[in-house]
Amino acid sequence: MTDDLPDLPDFDERRTRWAVRRGLLRTATLVIAILVAVTVLSTLGSRWIQQRGDREDRMLDVLGQALQIANPGYVIVQDECCDTSLTSMGFKVAIRPLRAHGGFFVGGSFADRTFDVEQSLFGRVKSPPMGYATETSLTYGLYNVGTGNQPKEQSRKVLARLPEDMNALAVVEFAKPLTVEEAQAFRLRHQVSPTRVVYENRPRATPITWGVGDFPTPMPKDESEVAADFALELKGLRGWVATLRDYDEANLRPFGLDLARLRKVAADGLAYAYVDELVTVKKLRELIEDPLVRTVRVADLSYDLERP
Known part of the structure; x- marks a missing residue:
C-alpha cells in the first residue's frame, strides 16, 4: 500500500x-x-465621547470664563477651538494686558502670548495657563479695593500731576457697595463706561469681576447704545453663574474660584468698584469729588496720537 x-x-x-x-x-x-x-x-x-452633546461649548464657556475672571488684568480672547486627542480636548487663548485706551491695540493674532487650555477625557481641567492672581498694574489696583490704601487725598495729588487730556486705565472704588440701580444712576450722571465691574470685597486678593465682553452678555443691537452698562454686566454674570453645576466645582478650583463665592456674588449683585479703560484724567478729577467714590487708582496712561 x-x-x-x-x-x-x-x-x-x-x-x-x-x-x-x-x-x-x-x-x-x-x-x-x-x-x-x-x-x-x-x-x-475618543473624539465622539469628548465632543458629544454640548461638551465643546461647555468647555469654552466654563473654562474660558473662569480663566478671564481669574486674570482680570488681561484681555483674553478664545482664539481657536478645538484640539482633540486620545486623552484630552482643548482650545487656544490669546492674551494681552488690559491697557489705557489709545495705546497700540493688538488683536488675537498679535497678542503678547498664546496658551492652550485643556481638559482631560474625563472632563477635568489640566493645569490652567497663567494660574490665577497673575499680576499687572491693573491687578495691583484691584488688590487694593477695600484696603483703604491710596485714599482720596493721595489720589488727588497723583491726578494733579498728570495732563488732563491723557487717557487712563483706572479702578474707581465706591465708598459703599452700590446696587445695580445706584450704579446705573452714577453711570448716567457722570457718563462713564465700566470695562469691568468688581462684585466682591476681597482686599489683597483677586476679586470676582465681570466685563461687558464676557460670555454670555448680550451685546446691544444698536451700536449707538452704550455697551458698558452696569445692568448689562450683572445680567451677564448672573447668566453665566446660572449655567454652572455642582460638578464644575473641580474645574473652578484650579482658577482660584468656587461655586459658593460665585453664587453669592451673583445673588448680591453689588458693585464695589469698576475698571474704566476709556476715561481721561480730567474725568477722574471730577469722579474723585463725588461722595459715592472712595478713591481712584490709576493703573495705566496713554496719549492718543491721532487726537487733533
Whole structure:
C-alpha cells in the first residue's frame, strides 16, 4: 500500500525561504492593519465621547470664563477651538494686558502670548495657563479695593500731576457697595463706561469681576447704545453663574474660584468698584469729588496720537 504514495518532492531551500517571508509579510501586514484600525477607532471614539452633546461649548464657556475672571488684568480672547486627542480636548487663548485706551491695540493674532487650555477625557481641567492672581498694574489696583490704601487725598495729588487730556486705565472704588440701580444712576450722571465691574470685597486678593465682553452678555443691537452698562454686566454674570453645576466645582478650583463665592456674588449683585479703560484724567478729577467714590487708582496712561 505504501507503494501507492507519491514521492515527496525534493527540498527547495529557495522556495521555502520565500514562503516563510510571504507568511511573515502577511502576518505583519495583518497586525499593522489591526493596529491602524484600533488607533482610528480609538481616536474617533475618543473624539465622539469628548465632543458629544454640548461638551465643546461647555468647555469654552466654563473654562474660558473662569480663566478671564481669574486674570482680570488681561484681555483674553478664545482664539481657536478645538484640539482633540486620545486623552484630552482643548482650545487656544490669546492674551494681552488690559491697557489705557489709545495705546497700540493688538488683536488675537498679535497678542503678547498664546496658551492652550485643556481638559482631560474625563472632563477635568489640566493645569490652567497663567494660574490665577497673575499680576499687572491693573491687578495691583484691584488688590487694593477695600484696603483703604491710596485714599482720596493721595489720589488727588497723583491726578494733579498728570495732563488732563491723557487717557487712563483706572479702578474707581465706591465708598459703599452700590446696587445695580445706584450704579446705573452714577453711570448716567457722570457718563462713564465700566470695562469691568468688581462684585466682591476681597482686599489683597483677586476679586470676582465681570466685563461687558464676557460670555454670555448680550451685546446691544444698536451700536449707538452704550455697551458698558452696569445692568448689562450683572445680567451677564448672573447668566453665566446660572449655567454652572455642582460638578464644575473641580474645574473652578484650579482658577482660584468656587461655586459658593460665585453664587453669592451673583445673588448680591453689588458693585464695589469698576475698571474704566476709556476715561481721561480730567474725568477722574471730577469722579474723585463725588461722595459715592472712595478713591481712584490709576493703573495705566496713554496719549492718543491721532487726537487733533
